[in-house]
Amino acid sequence: MPHTLARPAVSLAAAAALAGGLLALGAPGRAQAAVPDTVPLKITNSSGRSEPVYVYDLGTQLSSGRQGWADANGAFHAWPAGGNPPTPAPDAAIPGPAAGQSKTIRIPKFSGRIYFSYGRKLDFRLTTGGLVQPAVQNPSDPNRDILFNWSEYTLNDSGLWLNSTQVDMFSAPYAVGVQRADGSVSSTGHLKPGGWTGFFDALRGRPGGWAGLIQTRPDGTVLRALSPLYGVETGALPANVMDDYVNRVWRKYTTSALTVTPFADRPGTKYYGRVSGDVMNFTDSSGAVVTSFRKPDAASIFGCHKLLDAPNDQVRGPISRTLCAGFNRSTLLVHPSQPDTTTADFYKDPVTNHYAREVHARTADGKAYAFAFDDVGNQESLVHDGSPRQAYLTLDPLS
Template structure:
């Protein structure tokens, strides 16, 4: 018998076309929790599940039409989904997306990093979610790239609303202009993140995606900042926490942007990996020289103020009307009860999720609750669409490589005694002793 607080077995999602095009298609992929986590796609009618069988060869075509047409600008199409994990809601404008199946079955998803991918020169984007028996968790993802504006509005059974504004219609152009402006200041390679088609901006890749395409991009970029952070460590290139929970060698720019390579590779130890989350967030936001107790006592106005910082994250946050959206894998790190930066919303009693594409209705007034980081959220590290922040090779296992909702735990500053026992978080680095 279901527990009293179990979510409904299905959820309605309202898909709004707020572009200027009458040719916009949506796709929904994930793992069906109530069907042994089987690979799931929603068919074009927005109601019928498609569970692919394992093909005999790689790059096999889907056996069903899964493109959901949204109709004319301003139109809304309501679809119904079951409980899904690691799910993505994809949009493409003026085209369709190509998905393939590999033996498993495993879904071969569109790639923003593979120039040979049939979707590479298309105008597409996605948001990510998990809908399970406990709650709905959804976020706007910019970890891989930025392209189409997407906004989220979640209404629960008590008619309470949460909203993530997303970008305005010209958000991508604003971001690309900002990247070009930063390139003119430091010549670090920010303009190489801009992907164009026929002279028009198609997407802005994240630094991590840019590095997966060109491994020399941003080489040495963070070195002087890392050296300053560890200035007092004259005997070695390592620094460690006084409780022995974690030891780190000096990270490269790729390690910092990706959050999961080199000294930041996942260890499987909860305490160590939670320290890594806070440390990588502080490096991306460049707060380690200004706050010895990061992320505590910080607000977003203090992020990205150093000349050496994740300027992609800075520019993307500024282009979002409420400043929210996942711009690197640990962008959910926040002070205790601090405002959300990651563009995530969640509720144990969801009634309707509205996802609008195109920016035509982007606003900061559509919701009543912009949640702070609390233990309700089961999110955490939002993995890049590239497996462990390395090249995806266009393949995922069983649905989606996204696992931001898979119980990593939120990274707010101190919601329990174990977190408060992290020796003041970054404060306990020898650099600050």
């Protein structure tokens, strides 16, 4: 059986935080057309695969806070009460386009996910606490042998935020796009030619347990690679995989300061980190300690949580986001001022998030959500528009 998540998916949390930040940065006083209650989503099947495709639009209805799904016309349906053990959810599948074809559905004002699967419908269950999402890090999850993926989106009165995500896994490739009010289209998420096979070949060739992230069907068909967070949690990736790098960071900032400037639009807001024992204390410009972090482990780094928790505040959260990006990209020893937004510096240390490294190396525009706060330095695979005319989801080949 799948398990309910004890915490919100970090990718959703990152998307929500990003959306909030973008809203805050919107130009004041700018006239904006009202965002309609639903927006067309054009789904194009360029996968070359012959299996049927199933699409799901699941999320939280922003006007009511209720959780449920939307049908092809964008109408909302609330989930019924669940049970313990979990009970089957209503069939929310929308038949997707055949290979080489397109289909347009409408998406409502949700904060949620667009799932798609090949060959089989996904198995969703309901508990007394709500929807059970697929959790393929669990070997007994009924969706374990299904090829599927999802995109995340928020559509509200301020516009559309739509991303491709690899925070939880790297699987069936796809791209997202938005058509703006002026007719122009922005898209992201496509892989380079050979990107799918190149990614898995790179993991297989990487010593230290990284190949253990790959999941296959019993017949050997490659389905996905788990994120390194799930790799650590399931034992596929050694729990000490980041220890050497963390120890070097701790040594460096015992005798010098790490300067964090977490807001690009507020360059005067700086915090200074110094290590004392197992703790890095951050002070503000007056010298007052504003927050502290214990020495993080790999799970905290890959998940941007636990010892690197990032509350939605103006101090600890923004500092933690910066630290998380620096640890995953292994830039904390390159520059004592963070965030380091020079992509040429990323993932150069032998001890790094090699999963994120290979994801970014395989995307056509270099953008991805390979960990929760990959938006630090604008490295995320996101499209946004305040007056969207149409959204796009393109299913790409596994090649």
